[in-house]
Amino acid sequence: MSDVQTIIKIAKNEVGYHEGKSGGHWNNSQKFSPAVPGLEWSQNQAWCATFVSWCALKAGLADLYPRTASCATGVSWFKQRGRWSAYPAIGAQVFFGRNGGSHTGLVYDYDDRFVYTVEGNTNADGSAEGDGVYLKKRERRSSYVYGYGYPRFSAGIVSADPAYKGKVPEKPASSIVALSSGVKPGGRHAQVRELQQLLVKAGFGPIKGAVTDFYGPETQRAVARFHDANPRYRSVGVAHDPKIGPSGFVALQKLAGRR
Known part of the structure; x- marks a missing residue:
């Protein structure tokens, strides 16, 4: 299973999960914040970005997505790495709202008109109060869609962006290292x-x-x-x-x- 298939499967497996309730209202208490090192503090806060960070961590792809509870920070993370596009891609992190700071999710498919996503801290009826993990269908050209962060998958990325058409898959950095001349029988070397x-x-x-x-x-x-x-x-x-x-x-x- 490829990296992108792995993270999408993990995200989809959470569809139907709901946050906690107190006083008759959803309260943003959920399992994702405590499970992501460094984001424990985000419990009881909006958790759409935390959900994506959790999925990346579970998939073993934590280095390919921003670890943050902030959508705005996620946008900056991708832009600083030159991994930003106005076009959807499979496995991309999509950002919504003004400057991408309102909401986020993972893209699992797209076509000429729609982008299909897995999103945490959202709902089925479109109200402002999110309550769980859902599959969503969004208009690609909606003004609510701000843009997409592209993870650097080792096999490349399937994208609607013309700049990526026919692009050679990106190879991961090799972990092979050279031998030091100081490594000799009878000697000492780190x-x-x-x-x-x-x-x-x-x-x-x-x-x-x-x-x-x-x-x-x-x-x-x-x-x-x-x-x-x-x-x-x-x-x-x-x-x-x-x-x-x-x-x-x-x-x-x-x-x-x-x-």
């Missing part, structure tokens, strides 16, 4: 800890005494096991090679699951 962790994760452990910055005999034996299984990365003519090289370190990271 990156040796990383080397040991990668060796164990890739199945070339155990490394007795790890994790440490010492490239000792146990680490050397683990590196030798890696080279025995991947001889193309060992030093020429060296059997059971105990020294990791730059290309071998890259290959080891990929074997350990880095991309």
